[in-house]
Amino acid sequence: MKKLLLLCVATGALSTLQAQGLKGLIQKGQDALKDSSTRAQVNTTVQQVVEKVTGHSGGLSNDDVINGLKEALSVGTNKGTTRLAAVDGFFKDAAIKILMPEEAKKVETKLRALGMGKQVDQAILSMNRAAEEATRQAAPIFLSAIKGITIQDGMSILKGDNQAATNYLKGKTQAQLTEAFRPVIEEALKKTNATKYWTTLFTAYNRLSKDKVNPDLSAFVTEKSLYGIFYNVGQEEMKIRQDPAARTTELLKKVFGTK
Secondary structure (H helix, E strand, O other), X not given: OHHHHHHHHXXXXXXXXXXXXXXXXXXXXXXXXXXXXXXXXXXXXXXXXXXXXXXXXXXXXXXHHHHHHHHHHHHHHHHHHHHHHOOOOOOOOOOOXXXXXXXXXXXXXXXXXXXXXXXXXXXXXXXXXXXXXXXXHHHHHHHHHHHHOOOOOHHHHHOOOOOHXXXXXXXXXXXXXXXXXXXXXXXXXXXXXXHHHHHHHHHHHHHXXXXXXXOOHHHXXXXXXXXXXXXXXXXXXXXXXXXXXXXXXXXXXXXXXXX
């Protein structure tokens, strides 16, 4: 008899959930059933019905989490790369401006002392211009990597720190992005004459010094360019997590508004 009553209440909940509401159904079941254990079973069954009808139990579904994270990264990537791809996107941003690598600092100092400051400045400007150019061409490659996020770590990323999604994406795609980014950087360096300025600088320096210096320019600029992109994506993710005004879509409001 108890099982039959349980089945009837569950069936009634499924057919009248929207009309009566969860509260009314539970009250009706409690009034009809005086046995506490049976009442608990009914409540559980109704909750399962709610989950089946709505797709989740008042929280977030896996699809909500994953799609929300992808959208946040897409928004962050779009804003970040658009800003960096503009003229002076790298060059006038003190946080990510590409300067001489550490192993070349002594070269820069000596060349400036020899009156070659203009050539040094041109080399630095051309490296940043190359990064800006590469960002315009390679941004779609970066965006495609967002599709690789699965549900496995979705909730932990959502509940993580202010740049958890960015760091997760970086950890999963850094090697792949470096491989894809480098040829674009190399082409951009040629286009902006960075290679020419770099060669001029180090040829002049190597004539004057016993300690020859020849760092890999394209590898250096590739690393710094990717750093700049991830830095900006991380900043955008932080805004979405912390500032409700930055949640520009209903999905972002739903996912990040429940943290």
